[in-house]
Amino acid sequence: MQKVGIRLENLHKHFQGKTAVEGVGLEVAPGELVSLLGPSGCGKTTTLRMIAGFEQPDKGRVYFGEQDVTALPAEERRVGMVFQSYALFPNLSVAGNIGFGLRVARWPAERIKRRVGEMLELVGLLGFEHRPVQNLSGGQRQRVALARALAPEPRVLLLDEPLSALDAKIRAGLRTELRRLQLELGITTLLVTHDQEEAMSMSDRVVVMNQGRIEQVGTPRELYTRPKSPFVATFVGSMNLFTPEKTPGGYRISGHEVALPAAPAGQVGVRPERVELNPHGSFSGTVELVTYLGAEQQVLVRVGPDLWTVLVPNQVLLQRGDLVRLHVPEDAWILV
Amino acid sequence: MSLGLRWASVGIALLFVLFLLLFEVLPGLLLARVFWSEGQLSLASWAEATRPLFQRALRNSIELAFYSALQGAVLGTLTAWALWSSANPLVKRFTTGLSAVAANFAGPPLAFAFIVLLGGNGFLNLILKGLGLPTVDIYGKEGLYWVYLYFQWPLMTVLMLPAFGAIQREWLEAARSLGSNQWGFWWRVGIPVLLPSILGSYILLFANAFGAYATVYALTQGQRNLLPLQIGFQVGGDIGYNPVLASTLALMMALVLAVSLVLYRLSRRWAARMEQV
């Protein structure tokens, strides 16, 4: 399998006067798995469809390696595509689906059979070749769809919300399996998802999109610890966000004086798990709601005018109305 | 539900069943009496009903239904495809409604409308004559095909729309990303998926034309050797009243339709399996 990267240059796409994608540029290294993450309507799927060749960009170019594929029709791009709805062909068996691209490419029957066998083994469905696809579970269907996309040795793999239609349990299992396969094959992969957990757990890098534009590109750790905008800060993980007031001696948040590591340009945030319950903490508040999550509990604390979300170990017994003091270490503040 | 309401409804339902028995089921089942003569099984009426004249009527009716359904099926499937791929929802809704209404329009008004259009001095025939092209003989063999197409074409369109609706656009995209062009997709996936629906709808069109009486009667005043017309003659014609022969011919016709119905139900089951994904 030849490894190629993907390069997007300044992609624009409008639908009936509405902007879907505006100035998207991105470079994906060969063998890398990059997620496009964002809420619905943010342009992530349109971007993927332009890479696949199902939509023609109004402006901008798409490169696979050094080849400009912008004008190339979808059927000549050699991409593997996996859809949320599986999109398996109902008139063909499992083997028929997996071998589809090979028959289109006129491989000899013997090679098709061997390749289909390899693919079935790869996705753990040996023995299923003659099943009609209607008899498969959702997870099995998506494995077949993946095998079908990989069989003709595509240059890049495009996954459009591949796990969204599946149950939570199966989704988690398939997530790790997909990533393991991708690393094993070393295939350049773009994953579109609205699920931040999925994006964070599977990707080398994540592209956060909003309203047709890229908000931030980075490794999952970078996005979590150094979000560049309030949108990224709240979309990736949860975050207590405040607009600090300037005071003569420093800054004031939720009615309390705080020391910040640097002068904030806009908002200031802190992750719920970085807020500590501490009798000497500088913020005093009242517990409004305790939600038991198993390993820990999520507590909503009213501090002055603001409602803070705090993660607390489950041994601490708290109830509504308790007075608590909160402490935020100076390095836990995130300036966005 | 109070007992009163419930039992009143049950009472009406039972009345309904009685009504159906009297005016739907029994008249159909009792046709078989023709095989029963003076207390024993007799095939005499069957022998008469298979005389060359009626054999020809059966063959003509089957031929008419076969080709008329074929024309409607080809044009209707293509039209349903055109509607499926049309981006304009208004065109879609209007054409669907129009087809649904036209599919049920038949009988004397339709026959006479086509006579105005394609009769001896029909408007279209005048145009054809003016252009030096051969004219259409509406009373001849091909004339009936033109008239029947009026309801067969929209009927097939309406029947095929749900089948096209089951074709997901992602299938086409999946096929393209696997290197297949549009034609390849229709050849390998689209047509195989549609096939059961096409066959089932074709059978409906066949039965529709096979049992049609009103349109052809009005068009030719009954001057065609077709099975429904022959049956009509035996009960209400000027030639004579022969209920036994009429019943036997009717049974012959019902047999063909019963086979069609079974085939139709089988194709529906096949289609449902294909379309459930």
Add this chain to the structure above:
Amino acid sequence: MSQLFRRFLLVALGLYLFLPILASFAYSVATSWTTLLPEGYTLKHWANLLENQRFWLSLGRTALLSFSVVALSIFFLVPTLFVVRMYYPKVAGVLEFLTLWPFVFPGVILAVGLISLYSGPPLQLAQTPLLLIAAVTVISLPYAYRAVDNAFAAADIKTLAEAARSLGADDAKTLAWVILPTVLPGVLSGGVLAFSAAFGEFALTQLLIGTLWETLPVYQVQLARTDGNGSAAITVLSFLAAWGLGFWALSLRKDAKVSVI
């Protein structure tokens, strides 16, 4: 290329469906029509038709037949489908089977059966309008049945009734305020379809009763022998009735789905 072909198909279908009516209309107002366009226009044929008592009588019989069929269909179908859906869902298959019956026994065959069954005692109904009404009801049943049954299925009356009762409505109120209003559009649509089918019915009428009780289509066949222009006027009226009723029935349904069998 394929875009052009699609347009061509739709335009061709539209022409095919409209041209016969337009031609009939032109013929009904033409003085004489032997060249490409009518020589002159007149309302004479329409006036003749509207002054003709036979026309009005046949139209009246057709209306009577159609209304009776609708009344009978609704009277039978609504209570029956109500109890079947509510209490005896297992019987639904039998009912569906009975509505398939006219597929195998269309008008011509049914007429033969009815004549041989009701020509003598105990029920001598042959050649009476009553038998015709019963027969046309049977033939148009699939149309009405589909529409009413879809309405009941979509309403999920069992859950509706349970919800109404949990809110304290008694049975009569549940029926009057919840169930009937929900299924009403479907019932109406079924009634309109049955009306339309009965309005155009010809085979049964001609074979069961013929000119003894002339309906509009039977009269048209008679009239066409002597007065082609007048017959064209009836064609136009029949088209308008069928199309008006058809679009009305469609507009009563939320889905544009059309089922035939």
